[in-house]
Amino acid sequence: MMSEARCPVCKKPVVAQYRPFCSRRCSQIDLGKWLGESYRFEAPPDDDEEVFIRDDKEEDE
Numbered sequence: 258m259m260s261e262a263r264c265p266v267c268k269k270p271v272v273a274q275y276r277p278f279c280s281r282r283c284s285q286i287d288l289g290k291w292l293g294e295s296y297r298f299e300a301p302p303d304d305d306e307e308v309f310i311r312d313d314k315e316e317d318e
């Protein structure tokens with residue numbers, strides 16, 4: 258029977274003290290991943306720059 262869980266970060270066997278991770282470091286790495294992904298999602302695209310360039314051109318001509 259496979260009752261052994263694996264750390265989602267490094268795939269090592271989980272240590273009960275740090276479930277569901279194998280160590281405190283891996284739990285912090287996983288938390289950082291989530292925060293990083295949500296930041297990227299909310300980051301504005303580069304489309305805003307195009308609008309600024311268009312405005313400048315219209316004013317010049």
Ligand SMILES: [Zn+2]
Nearest residue numbers: 264267279283
């Ligand atoms: Zn781990």
